[in-house]
Amino acid sequence: QLQLVESGGGLVQPGGSLTLSCAASGFTLDSYAMSWFRQAPGKEREGVSCISRNGVWVNYVESVKGRFTISRDNAKNTVFLKMNGLKPEDAAVYYCAAGRRPKGAWCSYSGMDTWGKGTLVTVSS
Numbered sequence: 001q002l003q004l005v006e007s008g009g010g011l012v013q014p015g016g017s018l019t020l021s022c023a024a025s026g027f028t029l030d031s032y033a034m035s036w037f038r039q040a041p042g043k044e045r046e047g048v049s050c051i052s053r054n055g056v057w058v059n060y061v062e063s064v065k066g067r068f069t070i071s072r073d074n075a076k077n078t079v080f081l082k083m084n085g086l087k088p089e090d091a092a093v094y095y096c097a098a099g100r101r102p103k104g105a106w107c108s109y110s111g112m113d114t115w116g117k118g119t120l121v122t123v124s125s
Contacts, residue, residue: 002026002114004096009119012086016123020081022096022116030054030074032114033099033107036081038092038121047109048094049081057106064090086123093118 008020022034035050049060049070058070067085072078079096097112 002098004098004114004116006094006096006116006119009094009121011122011124013125014087014123016086017082017084018086018121020083020094020096020119020121022079022081024077024079024098027098027114028074029072029077029079029098031100033101033105034070034072034079035097035099035107035109035112036070036079037095037097037109038090039095039118040089040092043092045095050107050109051079052105052107053101053103059107083121086121088123091121091123093120 003025005023012018033052036048037045038048039045051058051070055072069082071080095118096116098114099112
């Protein structure tokens with residue numbers, strides 16, 4: 001069974017940092033581009049960051065550029081999202097998702113095949 005499990009969420013003060021992890025089981029991530037999404041209460045889900053199969057291509061939504069860093073360790077079947085300088089508006093449930101892609105392809109936020117159940121990030125003083 002294909003499964004993604006997020007971890008690392010929690011309560012952090014504004015300006016603080018968290019690192020989210022997304023561990024895959026039942027399949028190997030090296031054939032998949034990976035994305036992080038978030039959804040805050042009352043808002044639509046938005047793509048936050050994505051990374052290509054080999055990690056060469058990355059993308060960030062404008063609001064997190066310079067603060068968030070996506071990375072992956074295919075040997076450990078895990079993707080990470082390091083979040084620095086957290087703001088109250090970053091508070092949301094964060095989801096990771098996997099989308100099968102051809103070798104060398106860019107990453108994107110569409111065509112995700114498998115989703116995790118999310119991890120809650122709360123930013124508050």
